[in-house]
Amino acid sequence: MTNVRTRIAPSPTGDPHVGTAYIALFNRCFARQHGGEFILRIEDTDQARSTDKSEQDILNSLRWLGLDWDEGPGCEGDCGPYRQSERADIYREHIKVLLDKGHAFPCFCTSQRLDELRAEQMANKQQLGYDGHCTNLSVEEVRSRIAAGEEHVIRMQVPETGECEFDDMLRGSVSIAWSQIDMQVLIKSDGLPTYHFANVVDDHLMGITHVIRGEEWINSVPKHVLLYQYFDWQAPVFCHMPLLRNPDKSKLSKRKNPTSINYYRDMGYLPQALTNYLGMMGWTMPDGEEKFSLQQMQEAFDITRVSLGGPIFDIEKLDWLNGKYIREDLSDEEFVAEFAKWAFQEHKVARIIPLLKQRVERFSDVAELAQPFVSGVIPLNAETFAHKKLDAPMLLKILQFSLWRLEESAGFGRDQVESVLQELATQLDLKIRDFLFPLFVAMSGKAVAASVIETISVLGLDITRARLRNALDVLGGISKKQAKNLEKEYRQLN
Ligand code: GLU
Numbered sequence: 001m002t003n004v005r006t007r008i009a010p011s012p013t014g015d016p017h018v019g020t021a022y023i024a025l026f027n028r029c030f031a032r033q034h035g036g037e038f039i040l041r042i043e044d045t046d047q048a049r050s051t052d053k054s055e056q057d058i059l060n061s062l063r064w065l066g067l068d069w070d071e072g073p074g075c076e077g078d079c080g081p082y083r084q085s086e087r088a089d090i091y092r093e094h095i096k097v098l099l100d101k102g103h104a105f106p107c108f109c110t111s112q113r114l115d116e117l118r119a120e121q122m123a124n125k126q127q128l129g130y131d132g133h134c135t136n137l138s139v140e141e142v143r144s145r146i147a148a149g150e151e152h153v154i155r156m157q158v159p160e161t162g163e164c165e166f167d168d169m170l171r172g173s174v175s176i177a178w179s180q181i182d183m184q185v186l187i188k189s190d191g192l193p194t195y196h197f198a199n200v201v202d203d204h205l206m207g208i209t210h211v212i213r214g215e216e217w218i219n220s221v222p223k224h225v226l227l228y229q230y231f232d233w234q235a236p237v238f239c240h241m242p243l244l245r246n247p248d249k250s251k252l253s254k255r256k257n258p259t260s261i262n263y264y265r266d267m268g269y270l271p272q273a274l275t276n277y278l279g280m281m282g283w284t285m286p287d288g289e290e291k292f293s294l295q296q297m298q299e300a301f302d303i304t305r306v307s308l309g310g311p312i313f314d315i316e317k318l319d320w321l322n323g324k325y326i327r328e329d330l331s332d333e334e335f336v337a338e339f340a341k342w343a344f345q346e347h348k349v350a351r352i353i354p355l356l357k358q359r360v361e362r363f364s365d366v367a368e369l370a371q372p373f374v375s376g377v378i379p380l381n382a383e384t385f386a387h388k389k390l391d392a393p394m395l396l397k398i399l400q401f402s403l404w405r406l407e408e409s410a411g412f413g414r415d416q417v418e419s420v421l422q423e424l425a426t427q428l429d430l431k432i433r434d435f436l437f438p439l440f441v442a443m444s445g446k447a448v449a450a451s452v453i454e455t456i457s458v459l460g461l462d463i464t465r466a467r468l469r470n471a472l473d474v475l476g477g478i479s480k481k482q483a484k485n486l487e488k489e490y491r492q493l494n
Contacts, residue, residue, distance in 0.1 A: 004036030005155060005207045008062075008069075009199065010361075011043045012055035015260035015462070017315065019214065019244050019252060022278045024067045025294075028210045029279075029301040038381040039206055040072030043199065045192050046490060050085070053411075061261035065275045066294050071206075072306070080204040084198050086319050091193040093229075094201050095154055095186060103230040104186055106142055106152045107134040124399065129182035130155060143454055154187040156226065164222035169210075169239035170306055174218065181222045196220060200227040208236050212303070215240040239303060242282050245310040253311050255467075263462035264318075267376045272329075274324040280321075281311035291324055343374050351458050355450040371444070372455055376446040377466050380474045385441050387434070395438045395475055401493075402439060403468045413459045421453065427493045442471035 005026040010020045022480070024040075031038040040062070044050035059073060071077030081087055098104035109117075114130075121128050135157070137145075146152065159178040168174050186197035193201070203211060220238045228235040242251040252259060264274050272293065279297045280290060283306050286472075292300075330338060357370050372378065385395055401424055409420045425435035440452045443464070449455070456464050472478055478486065 002209060003207075004034035004209050005039060005209050006036065006212055007039040007041055007203070007208050009041045009043045009202075009213075010053060010058050011046060011049075011195075012058055013046060013049040014391075015262060016054070016055055016057045016061040018274075018278065019259070020153075020259055020429050021062060021065055021067060021261055021275070022244060022281055023213055023241060024062055025065075025275060025278050025297075026283075026303070026306070027071075028067055029208075029294075029298045030210060030212060030303055033297040033301040036209070037070040037077075039079070039208070040069035040075075041202060041206065042073060042084065042085075042347070043195065044083060044085045044196065045198050047085070047190075047192065052325065055083075057262065061265070062264060065261070065271045067275065071433055078369050084193070087198070087202070088192065090205070091187070091198055091201060092191075095193075098186070098227075098230055099154065101230065102157070104156050105135055105137075106146060107183075107185075108137075108145055108150055108152045108156045109133055114299050118179060127179060132183065135183075135189070145223050151189050153185045155183045155185050156223065156230075158168065158183050158223075159228065161410070164225055166221055166235075166238060168218070168221075169212075169237060169303060170308060171218075171240065174221070176219065176222050180219075181226075184223050197227070198443065200224050200231075203236055203422050204228070204231070205248040210237045212239040212241060215243055241306065242308050242310050244281055244301045244313045247312055247314050249310060249312070257313060257315065257461060258466060260462050262460065263466070265375070266460065266463050267466075268339075269318070269322050270325050270338070273325040274318070276325075277318045279316075281313065282308070291321065291328075291435055314431075320412045338348075348373065348458055352453065355454055359450065363466065369450060372449060373458060376463070377470045378443075380441065380445055380471055382474050382476075384445070384447060385438055385471075385475060387437050389434050394474065396472060396478060396482070397486060397489075398430075398435060398438050399442060399468050399472050399475070399489055400478060403465060404490055406456070408463060409461075412457050412460050414454060417457045418453050424493075438471065439468075442467050 008020065008027050010017075014121055024038075026316070028038040030036075042058075044055070055073070059166040062068065069075060072082045073077060078083070095104060099106075109130075117131055120126075134155075160180050161178060163175045163177050164181070166177045184196050185194050187193055202208075207366075214492075221238055246252055246256045250256065254260070258264070263276075265271070275294055276292055276297075279292065279294075285291075285296070285300055286302075286305075309486060326335065335378050346417055346419060352370065352373050359369055359387075360366055387395070390398070391468060402421060405420050405424050406417070409416055421436065421439070422432060425432045428435065436452050437447070439456070440449060441447060441457075443449070444453045445453050
């Protein structure tokens, strides 16, 4: 086999997802097993949604899990830059090739026309997609409209009939009818590439031999195969991994399960246990052993043993495995060291100590006051939420609305948390003291504790979300119907 090169290509939009780490793990194992390289590429062409914070979180969490890369940001190789936003010239050069060969064409259709087309196709129960309108324009017309500065995108040509056939390492031969494939936009009107175009150009230029990614991309393969043909490039080998699922078999989602790697770090899981657990997703060691190190997984790795049944990401199983690591792998000294590293993270300690100092009279008071900062989900009693001004529906509303607001918040600095909650209190026409009461209880288990705003700010969204959800459950939960009504009311707040 030629030198194997695999990659993980996350888009930095949001929390570092366990699904990203799962795919990274399998790519890394495959590359290592063949003595090849594992590359990290940041796919940040969606400028509106990509953030530096998300990129940093992804890099940090992959490093934390031991899934470091041979080439990528912070580890420059010969194929950089490894951030798509820094590769605009490369895409510009490459789209020209496709335009010159007639494999791509400028499209001037307005969004209004596209909306009408879509409505018509829906009404006639036709396959949705671009109808090729702008493929009929004359060369002169195209030239003059571009010269006049008319807004346009660039789309790819797609065969109308026949099938696209390709091999998938886990599924064998797959075929998808060309009639189902849209004339994909390759370059957007802002001049930036779409995922499909940048992804193919970069996989080729970065020498990627095996594209191992989530199965949600399998329907995109025909577009990619076509682009490889248009450029006269050899396509990589494709391998689409089964998606992680919630215990109820639905696609893993943060509505049902914490999906952010930050959550697992903040809850005090050991990174080696989480990486091991991700290695159990769709894969087993040949000897059936469930506890294995990254090194052992790499040595025994064989991608054809991945099973396609949707792997269940089950926190109870992860807890069991993590407990096993703690008991079997950490000496008492290591336990203390690891625990201290987790509990006394400098940036947290610096914020927590001033809060506690104000309230303690003896060091023996510290443990109780510090409890909210070093716990996961806190056991709660519905009675603790009793409040003379807030009835049960209002308690649920405050907790749920606060969670939604915090999820929308641009950041979790103290002032940001304060202003988000203050604004919500005003919108609900509540005194801030009353409004904060259920949050206090949800975050600390008690009616009196250190500042809840500080607590939320220090703990961050993932732990806050887990505690607010737990509080909602303890208070009886929210039915689907209630959620719908609450959502409606929430959207009307101003
Ligand atoms: N940027 C894509 C993602 O966020 C990469 C998909 C692929 O691996 O091709 O998942």
